[in-house]
Each structure stands twice: as structure tokens, then as C-alpha cells.
Amino acid sequence: MANSRPHIVIVGAGFGGIKAAKLFARENVEVMLVDRHNFHLFQPLLYQISTAILDPAEIAYPIRAFFRENKNVDLFMAKAQGVDQARQVLLTNHGEIPYDYLILAAGATTNYFGMESVEKYSYGMKTIQEALHIRNHVLHMFERANKHQDDEATRRRMLTFVVVGGGPTGIEEAGAICELIEIQKKEYHNIDFNEVSIKLIEATPTVLPMMSQRLRDHTVEVLRGKGVEVSLSTQVVGYDGKTLNLKDGRSIPTQTVIWAAGVKAVPFIANCGAEVDRAGRIIVEENLLAKGSDRVFVIGDCASFCHGTERPLPTVAPVAYQEAEVACRNILKLIKGDKNLESFHYKDMGAMATIGRGEAVVNKTSMNPELTGFLAWCAWMFIHLYRLAGTHMKLTISLKWMWNLLSGTRLGRIVTNIEVE
């Protein structure tokens, strides 16, 4: 980077980071994208990896493939460890990277709210590895239960699957597990499927807080119709890998707890010399600069934006995407010496969640009415396909979803990373 053009370093190749790099690729600047992976992950479909619908490479796109025509963009595969704002360098496990302007778009990780036992024994779902662990574990539980023909308690514990968290991820995961089990039914001639149970646990009195009451009720109704036991206002207090303990004193014997109950900023964000909120996110000005900085911008899940809103903006892709656009424009202004920065205003694009094949909920926005059922599922499908990175990914995923919709088949039901113990 022995170049006199401004050096822009972007940490994180999620929705915000990739968008920012694409915008800068057209400008007279040098861009260094830093990520610990070599791919952009389409996180909203991670639950489909965990339930054997899709394969990893179908929702992960090589970062460099975005920038084939852009010689001013390079990738540095490394773990970010912090920022030294005084010296204007990003710290990584492969050395320091100097920047003129920095965009932190490093995303979020699972929030266990300090419960170490839960962190140790439950399954998070923020990375491909974690999603594959869930897939392998759930499938393996059936094989193990099949070997315990004379021990009902052990079998039931192995065949009880608990999802914690009533947000879109938890809902989608619980729905997809139900359908996975429908397929398993056809293939385990010696398992009594009355012993299988799927539970969704939510700490607050409601699922999908961003949706209307009608959509929430509909969601719970559909899940219950599929056989999911939904427990609202139910808090988890601990888990030892065999028994999940609840605040009301009840306990659930289970070997599978999938934790989709909350997120926080990735840990290195605490080491960037900026003020953070309770969830570890950097508090940003209206122009997306980290409070007190004049060259470090923060966007997406690791930014805490609270201007004109009661609570920080939600950790969803459209926020990151829109913030990337404003952060880029503001950096280009600063490069030109214009200190009159633009303020960010979030345009809510609505929210959606699938509850299984052929069934989804979409909330009302200025652009569309409230939707449920097959129509909502079609809307969900088209929007997700549209946002996916490559043409071929769109094609193979469409094919798999159609196949899955019509036949219920899951092709990914292979246990790849568990050595039989």
C-alpha cells in the first residue's frame, strides 16, 4: 500500500462491509477489507444449514469474487484485535494495518447474558461452523437414540430439542427442525416418534417483537400446529448439557439447546478506544462516526445508533446496508475536506420470518400490506434469492427450495464432523 491515495480499511465482510467496499471500489482510494474468513456469509439463511436444507458454499460467497475488476480492493484474512486511534492503525493477529479512514463493520456474536453453563453446553448459531455443529448433533441424536432401545429416559432426552429465543432466528430454526423430523420419521423404523419433542422458549411474553400482535399470534399458532411446544415468559437460568433449568423451577431433560436469544458486538470492539453500550456496541454520532473520533466510522451490528429512536436500531441487514452508504459518503466528504457530514436516517423496510416450508409472516410497511401463509413465504423467498450474491447460488438454491417444497426432501442429512464416540 505504498500509494498516496487515501487508505480505507474496512473490518468485516458482512452486509455492511461488502456494501462499503463496493462503493469505494469505484473511487480513487485504496481499500483493505479485513475479515477472519475468506467469504461473505448470508447469515439470514444460516438456520437452513443447521437443518440440512442448504450446504455451506450455497450461502457463503468468496469475498474476492466481488472485486475481480477492482484492483484497488484487497482482502487481508486476519482476526482484528483492536484499534489504536492515536497511531491510526488496526491491530490484527497478522500485524498492524495503517488507515486514513476506518469502517468497523465487524458484526455480532451470540449473547449468553453471562450464563457460562449455557455458553459452554448450548449451540450458538452465528457461524457456518456452529450451524454445522447443530446439524451434525441433531442428526447424531437420532442415531444415538436408536441404539438405546431399552432406556426410554435416555432416548427421550436425546430426542428433545429446545430452541431458546422467539425472534426470527428461533422461529425459523424451530419450524425447520419440525420438518426435518418429519423426514426422519420415514427412516427410523425402530424409533417411536411420540418420544420426540421440540420446544421453543422465549423469556418475554411475546415472539417476534417487531411484528403486529396478529402476526405473533399467527406464528405461535402455526408453530403449535407443527408440534412445537411454545413457552412464553419463560427464562433459562442454567444448562449442564443434560438438563435445562428454568427460572420458574421447572427443568427439561435435553441434550440439545440451540441458543438464539440474543446478540452482542464481537469482543474486539471493546478494544477500539471507543465508548460502548450494554451490548458492547460502539455508540455512534448521527453521522456514524464513533463518538469523539473524526475518522473511525461504525456500522451494522457493532454500532449503537440511538438518535431519534427509543432503542438502538435493530441488528438486521438493511440497517448495516443503509449505514454503509452514509458512512461512505461521509468519508468521501472528509477526503475532499468537507466537514459538513450527512446524518443517518433509517428507512424501515419491514421484517419477515418463515415458519417452515410454504409458511411465513411479513409485517406491514409503506410498500406492502401485512402478509401470512404461502404468499408471505413467496415474498420471503424472492427477497432472499434477490439478495444472494451469485447467479449460480440463486439457481441451485431455488432448485433445492422447490425440491424441498414439493418433496420434503433434505439432502444435507449427513454427519460430517462427529467422530463416533
Added chain:
Amino acid sequence: MANSRPHIVIVGAGFGGIKAAKLFARENVEVMLVDRHNFHLFQPLLYQISTAILDPAEIAYPIRAFFRENKNVDLFMAKAQGVDQARQVLLTNHGEIPYDYLILAAGATTNYFGMESVEKYSYGMKTIQEALHIRNHVLHMFERANKHQDDEATRRRMLTFVVVGGGPTGIEEAGAICELIEIQKKEYHNIDFNEVSIKLIEATPTVLPMMSQRLRDHTVEVLRGKGVEVSLSTQVVGYDGKTLNLKDGRSIPTQTVIWAAGVKAVPFIANCGAEVDRAGRIIVEENLLAKGSDRVFVIGDCASFCHGTERPLPTVAPVAYQEAEVACRNILKLIKGDKNLESFHYKDMGAMATIGRGEAVVNKTSMNPELTGFLAWCAWMFIHLYRLAGTHMKLTISLKWMWNLLSGTRLGRIVTNIEVE
């Protein structure tokens, strides 16, 4: 299995084991298929996993999905550890399984011919995990080389890829790596691709021993045209992870050695109370019974069949497949009290290997002439698609191959299991 029908235990769900289980599924017997995985792996395409063409679930098919309609077939997911022929039980890490008749179809593993250093540092390619390790490692080498802009020796060592073994697997792997690198070229703006080299090393004076001299010469010519340095009559003596040492005194600085130079029977075969050959395979009678046994049959890569042939039959799918048919018929005879067992006669179906997209070699048989080039590649493609397990697999793989043929794109270029060190 508290059932009076004969209990048939099959170890291994490869080509031979699945074929045998399918044949017995129609008979009045109980079948227990034992495998350490829950899937049948289409091994001939493993090299496509390792070079980011296909994804694991595309060549791995859930075993139970074959036997949905067959309640007399069950899977026991466990590691076989040996056989106690006197007590008629298979020993596994999940306990003993009694049998009336046993078919050992447990397959082969990589043979490092006693070279511990090679075993420790090189990459084998017999399992999905191993193929994914190769993929992750090769892709990661480019990212690491990209970070060493001021150290040419290190960079060259990272960008030198050595494949050992001139059989079909080695040829296919070397050809596919070449093409992978053509794609990488477009995306690493700061790497000089003259520093990249791919070497194929074979200990004997020839590649593809089962093919005619014309096909061998053609194969070497095509590989060299793609940029592979082919070294015949070249033996490896050791590898420390950084330098590959050859018997002629030369050494090659490389961080990537892919070992496709030989196979041997899986280790537990030594613990089955039967006589084995140099490659650890059980020596079988003409009727496929283990020498000296009257109820243990051995088929496929772990059987050593030398009746009327100079060398044991090759470790390829058609042998396992045809042996499964004879072993099944012989077991059914024994069940009926008929001791007049059928002898096995191998019908050679020919051999084929791809050398990259649009290029393959097919040797002459009674059914077809010798083929090279695009026609051979089409034959290769159709035969492999035909043999794949599921309709949907055939569909998505056809799509990917077409896409790859036309655009050269590789979708699986994501590094999933390496923590950035």
C-alpha cells in the same frame, strides 16, 4: 433383533455394502448395516470436494434414505473394531453385534508405506473431512502468500502444490488444482502467478497403469499442457511439512503434499481372525469366504482376491459391486443349506479418468473403443451421474458441472475450518 430370521451384518456402507444390503432387503432376513458414518460416500468424486467444485452433501447420501421401504434393514452407526469368529460377533465401540452371516465391506484407507513423516504432514484423500482439509488448506495458502509480499521463498513454498501418485485420483486432483488456480488468478491482484507451481510425482515409470501406453502419453501431455510438472520414476522418502525429500536426493520446498499414492485395508481388518496380504486385505476363497471361514464373506477394497489373476483385483467400485452380488447369492445358498457355492469372476468394465473440464481418458473394453478428449469426458460425466445415488444430486451436480464447464467458476472456494493462525 429378537427375530428368528437369519441375521446378516454388513460392515461398511460403500459401493459393496450398500449393494449387498439392497439385495438382502428383498429377502426374508434381518440386515444390520454398520458404518462409522450415516452416509454413503461417492468416493470417485471426492477430488471435486477437495478442489471446490462440489459440496460434501452432493456426493454423500444418507444411508437410511436407501432403506425407507425396508423395515428389515437398520443402520448401526459405530466403529467396527474386530470380529470374534468363534463367538460369531462383530466387535464395535458401541458393543457386540451377533451375526449369522457377516459381510466385511469396510473399504480402504491411505497407505503411506510406513513413512511416518509423510503420514503426519501430507494430506490423504479418503474421507470428506480429508477432502475439506485439502480445500481449506490450498485456498488458505493463497491468502497467506498474499500477506508475504516481501518474502519470495516463503511465498513460493506456499504456492507449490505437490500431488503424489499417478493413478486416477492423483491425475484428477492435479488437473482440478490447475483449473482452480486459473480462477484464483483473476482474484489475487498482488500475487505473481509465475510463482505458482503444481507437481505430480509418481514412483513408477508410468501413470495410469491400467491404461494403454497411448492413453498414458496423452494424459501426461494434457497435464503438462495445463502447466503440471510431471515427474515419473520419482520416489518420495520424507516430508517435514516444509520440504519434500526425494530418493534421488532432490528436495522440493512446499507446504502442500497431497498423498494419492496407495491404499491399504482399514486397520480393524487385521483384528478379524483372518489371514491378510501385504496391504492388510483379507485373503478370500473363490467363493468370497474368508479363507477358513464358513460364514464370513469379504468384498471390495478389504478383500484380496487372487484366483486366476496375477495380482489381487483392483480396489475399484465395480469389483466391490460385482462381489456383493456373488456374496449375497452365496449367503442365500448357505441359508437354504446348499453348500455348493458360486465362484466369483470379475467382469472388467474398463477404467476412466478425467484430467480437467472437458478432457478425460477411457480405456478400451469389449463395450467401447479407446476414447480421449471431450467425448471421453462426456462418457465419464454420464457414467458418474448415472451411478450417483439421488435424483436431486444428479440434477444439482449436472448444473454445477455445466456451469463449471462454461464459466470456469468454482463456487465452493470458502475456507471453513481453519482458524486464522
